[in-house]
Amino acid sequence: MSLRSATIFGGRLRAPHRVIPGFGLTLGFTLVYLSVIVLIPLAALFLKAAAMTWQQWIGLFNDWRVIASLRLSFGGSAIAALVNAVFGLLVAWVLVRYDFPGRKLVDAMVDLPFALPTAVAGIALTALYAPNGWLGSLLEPLGIKVAFTPLGVVVAMVFIGLPFVVRTVEPVLADLDQELEEAAASLGASRSQTFFRVILPALGPALLTGFALSFARAVGEYGSIIFIAGNMPGISEIAPLMIVTKLEQYDYVGATAIAVIMLVVAFVLLLAINALQKWRHSRLKGA
Numbered sequence: 001m002s003l004r005s006a007t008i009f010g011g012r013l014r015a016p017h018r019v020i021p022g023f024g025l026t027l028g029f030t031l032v033y034l035s036v037i038v039l040i041p042l043a044a045l046f047l048k049a050a051a052m053t054w055q056q057w058i059g060l061f062n063d064w065r066v067i068a069s070l071r072l073s074f075g076g077s078a079i080a081a082l083v084n085a086v087f088g089l090l091v092a093w094v095l096v097r098y099d100f101p102g103r104k105l106v107d108a109m110v111d112l113p114f115a116l117p118t119a120v121a122g123i124a125l126t127a128l129y130a131p132n133g134w135l136g137s138l139l140e141p142l143g144i145k146v147a148f149t150p151l152g153v154v155v156a157m158v159f160i161g162l163p164f165v166v167r168t169v170e171p172v173l174a175d176l177d178q179e180l181e182e183a184a185a186s187l188g189a190s191r192s193q194t195f196f197r198v199i200l201p202a203l204g205p206a207l208l209t210g211f212a213l214s215f216a217r218a219v220g221e222y223g224s225i226i227f228i229a230g231n232m233p234g235i236s237e238i239a240p241l242m243i244v245t246k247l248e249q250y251d252y253v254g255a256t257a258i259a260v261i262m263l264v265v266a267f268v269l270l271l272a273i274n275a276l277q278k279w280r281h282s283r284l285k286g287a
Helices: 025-051 056-059 064-098 103-110 117-131 136-142 151-173 177-184 191-219 223-229 241-248 252-286
Strands: 007-009 012-014
Touching: 025 252, 056 064, 056 252, 064 103, 064 151, 064 191, 064 241, 064 252, 103 151, 117 136, 117 151, 117 223, 136 191, 151 191, 151 223, 177 191, 191 252, 241 252
Parallel strands: none
Antiparallel strands: 007 012
């Protein structure tokens, strides 16, 4: 019997001392906590939506503003998550593999979207990308308008989602054995071949996790987007804003239905990404 499962003290076999109570008690607290915080509110949401008639659901899907807002929220989130997957990997690579003056400052800046209130982030992005802002005034002559357009929505989603990719990939990249890269180089592999055939497969699960977290965060974002979006019906309205609009109109059923649609689509996408991760992990383990 290993020392982890038991210890010999005074000639007698004793179970190890546990600081936290046993499995049964901790499991009970865990299930109760998750039920109160997560399961019961979601169940109430679905029960509210289940009371809707087919005519109400059809009317909701025939509302062009609702469809446009859902398309913008999910489409913009997917684009922002892809951008963050590419540039988040690059940022993580620089922070892990290189030592340079101001590295700790750059590393701290990555967490700014976590610390900033969403309203502050939205106002800052609007002031920066508005036609009279620092960057907006430079882009306006080129015919590129960011603020008050769908592009501005994507920019805000990229801003709030970048830390999820960086912080997910960073520890995996730090633990990656560089001897594998040296072995690949000694066998004649180019830099691109080493990256795509050695490094990227090892980082794949973490990168997919960061993509999923960034996507989920962008789908539900509200505060930092409404300022830069302009909230023009059918153009730059996001789904969370439509929920707030329905609530202001006392249309609680419509707000609940939109929330359920967002929840189901996000859950299905996250489930698909997790299944892809497990399949890839089992494939790499079998190889």
